[in-house]
Amino acid sequence: MLAAGGLFTGGVVWYAWERVWIWRRLTLREYAVDFRRSVRKADPALPILLVTSGAAAGVFASLADGTSRTLALAGIGFLALILVSSIVVAEPINSRFRRLPEGEVPSDAERLRRVWRRFHLVRTALAVAAFALLVTAVS
Amino acid sequence: MSDWFAIVMLISGGLFTGGVVSIAWERVPAWRETELADFRSAFANTLRRVDRLQPVLLVVFILSTVGFAVSTGGSGRAAALAAVAGLLIILAGSVGWLVPIQKRLVAARADEPAEDFDRLRAQWLRGHLIRTVVALAALILAVVAASS
Numbered sequence: 049m050l051a052a053g054g055l056f057t058g059g060v061v062w063y064a065w066e067r068v069w070i071w072r073r074l075t076l077r078e079y080a081v082d083f084r085r086s087v088r089k090a091d092p093a094l095p096i097l098l099v100t101s102g103a104a105a106g107v108f109a110s111l112a113d114g115t116s117r118t119l120a121l122a123g124i125g126f127l128a129l130i131l132v133s134s135i136v137v138a139e140p141i142n143s144r145f146r147r148l149p150e151g152e153v154p155s156d157a158e159r160l161r162r163v164w165r166r167f168h169l170v171r172t173a174l175a176v177a178a179f180a181l182l183v184t185a186v187s
Numbered sequence: 188m189s190d191w192f193a194i195v196m197l198i199s200g201g202l203f204t205g206g207v208v209s210i211a212w213e214r215v216p217a218w219r220e221t222e223l224a225d226f227r228s229a230f231a232n233t234l235r236r237v238d239r240l241q242p243v244l245l246v247v248f249i250l251s252t253v254g255f256a257v258s259t260g261g262s263g264r265a266a267a268l269a270a271v272a273g274l275l276i277i278l279a280g281s282v283g284w285l286v287p288i289q290k291r292l293v294a295a296r297a298d299e300p301a302e303d304f305d306r307l308r309a310q311w312l313r314g315h316l317i318r319t320v321v322a323l324a325a326l327i328l329a330v331v332a333a334s335s
Contacts (some may be wrong), residue, residue, distance in 0.1 A: 050330045052195055058205010065206075066236045067213075089213045150235060178199060180194075187193040 049104035049182055053123075056097035057179040059090070061156040068165050079161060080153045084145045091142065095131075102127040105182055112185070119185035126178035130171055137167045192209075192255035193333040196267075198325060199251060201207075203244035204326040205259035206237065211319040215312055223304050231293045249274045274326035277318050285314045 065124045067086060071079050102124055109120035141164045154160060214233060214330035218226050249271060288311045295304055 050201070050333070051327055053200020054197065054326055054330075055205045055208055058202045058207075059209045059212075060205075061202055062206040062209040065240055066233060067235055070232050085217060086213055089216065093212060180198060183194050183197045183201075187190045187197070 049101055049108055050186060052097045052104065053101035053179045055126055056094060056101055057175045058158075059094055059097070060168075060172050061174045062170055063090070066179070067080050068168060072165070073129075073159065076153050076157045076161075077151065080145060080157060083147075083164075084112075084150060086122035087142045088144060095134075098127060098131060102131070108185070116185045118180050120180070123178045123185065126174050126181065130174050130178070134171065138164060138171075189258040192251050192258055195251035196248065196255050196329050199244050199332055200249040200270075200326045200329045203241060204322045206241055206244070206301065207315075207319050207322045210237070211316055215315065218308070223301060223308075225272065226308060227292065227295065230289075232234055234289055234293065242281075244273065245278060248325075248329075249278065252325075252332075255329075255332060261335065262334045263335040266310050266328045266335065270325040270328035270332065272320045273328065274334060277321050277325070280318060285318070290313070 071083060074082060105120050105124050109117050109124065112120060141160050144160060148154060207226065223231065250269050252267050252274065256264050256271065288307050292311065294305050
């Protein structure tokens with residue numbers, strides 16, 4: 049739960065801190081190429097870490113009681129929110145870039161970049177909160 | 188008190204290791220395939236951001252793990268001390284080996300031989316992968332320490 053949760057949160061924070069900052073400065077064509085490649089690498093890894101952490105937290109919550117259980121359930125709630133909102137908001141944007149051949153820019157790429165950036169910053173705050181809750185549940 | 192050290196240790200450790208793993212997973216394959224000129228600018232941009240955050244997280248991870256080891260006993264202390272040893276190796280390897288390579292890569296002139304530049308890039312990428320493995324081991328040890 050903690051190892052997978054830490055790697056997931058660290059990965060999400062890294063995207064917010066490094067990639068998002070760099071993507072804001074790229075031309076739309078450069079952004080489309082880099083974003084598409086990046087999503088291809090991140091897409092299998094980060095969701096797997098999220099689900100692994102959430103599933104392990106579910107087992108932990110079922111075995112714990114009192115405050116630990118409450119904190120773990122709150123952490124799971126945040127992780128579920130990240131998962132659902134990623135499927136609803138981020139995945140359609142990722143698909144718009146992924147479906148096109150490399151170097152092609154979707155028609156409303158500037159809006160997609162802005163929406164994805166804002167969503168990712170919210171997702172990052174949720175991920176940090178979820179991980180802090182899970183860590184506190186164990187400690 | 189050990190609870191507070193455990194919370195700080197696990198949060199800073201998760202963020203630090205997640206960052207190191209992300210670079211190894213996402214950036215390293217991209218950097219391997221880019222032309223040297225493109226690599227240099229992309230590498231410099233990443234360093235500009237990452238060098239502000241990762242060293243701070245590493246130092247907080249080390250100090251909180253030391254604090255946890257001091258305030259607990261038994262197998263938890265042993266695991267925490269093993270994690271500290273790994274983290275000190277990362278710190279020493281980064282300062283003594285990887286940071287000098289980073290500086291040379293970023294400062295390299297366009298007329299320098301491509302073979303030298305390629306050799307330095309390969310060294311840095313290899314060093315970062317070693318750092319990633321050690322960071323993962325340290326995070327797992329910290330989780331084991333906090334859970335015992």
